[in-house]
Amino acid sequence: MTYCVGLTGGVGSGKSTAARLFADLGAALVDTDAIAHALTAAHGAAMVAIEAEFGGEVIAADGSLNRAAMRSLVFSEGGARQRLEQILHPLILREAQRQVAGARAPYVILIVPLLVENLATYRPLIDRIAVVDCEEPQQIERTSRRPGISGNQARAILAAQSPRAARLAIADDLLDNRAGLAELEAQVRRLHQIYLGHPRKKQ
Numbered sequence: 001m002t003y004c005v006g007l008t009g010g011v012g013s014g015k016s017t018a019a020r021l022f023a024d025l026g027a028a029l030v031d032t033d034a035i036a037h038a039l040t041a042a043h044g045a046a047m048v049a050i051e052a053e054f055g056g057e058v059i060a061a062d063g064s065l066n067r068a069a070m071r072s073l074v075f076s077e078g079g080a081r082q083r084l085e086q087i088l089h090p091l092i093l094r095e096a097q098r099q100v101a102g103a104r105a106p107y108v109i110l111i112v113p114l115l116v117e118n119l120a121t122y123r124p125l126i127d128r129i130a131v132v133d134c135e136e137p138q139q140i141e142r143t144s145r146r147p148g149i150s151g152n153q154a155r156a157i158l159a160a161q162s163p164r165a166a167r168l169a170i171a172d173d174l175l176d177n178r179a180g181l182a183e184l185e186a187q188v189r190r191l192h193q194i195y196l197g198h199p200r201k202k203q
């Protein structure tokens with residue numbers, strides 16, 4: 001199996017930016033958010049099961065997941081989130097496994113935003129964990145740069161995630177993204193050299 005580094009970090013911490021820097025050096029990227037999105041796009045592999053579980057009201061006209069309808073169902077109906085995750089998680093894991101196994105690169109960066117919350121699921125796939133970290137006000141400022149996301153929405157997303165300390169506790173390697181992009185790039189270069197040697201886990 002291809003050597004696999006799980007990359008995580010809180011909202012707006014710089015996961016995508018760090019992943020791109022690893023890819024520039026030759027790592028393959030596997031993005032669990034992108035996989036989840038593809039599974040719930042029109043004709044996505046999760047859509048038949050989602051329609052069977054929740055009915056046509058969560059299906060958009062083009063056959064993709066109606067995300068607004070699903071969000072309000074999750075909000076109003078206890079257990080809806082777990083039912084959705086029971087459908088999605090095994091499919092995401094299987095597709096991530098397939099992409100990791102098929103990667104043609106010295107190692108894979110597997111981006112899992114909620115790795116702390118789903119550690120048991122991804123453990124078997126991951127050889128090492130890298131955590132991107134910055135201060136919470138920086139997370140909020142960087143997240144609210146995204147079009148359509150206000151500072152308050154960024155704060156709400158941050159509050160719903162596991163705490164910073166929980167992410168730091170699972171890190172084998174830390175990418176300190178409190179400074180600028182040049183500093184992040186220097187750390188990525190250093191870790192890249194280490195990952196080329198396929199190091200064993202520290203824990």
Ligand code: ATP
Binds near residue numbers: 015016142181184
């Ligand atoms: P999300 O959780 O929303 O997917 P993310 O963790 O993938 O976010 P990025 O998208 O990489 O984070 O970064 C969030 C924003 O912060 C982007 O606009 C990015 O360009 C910017 N950014 C990342 N690192 C830095 C840095 N060191 N200094 C300044 N801006 C940065």
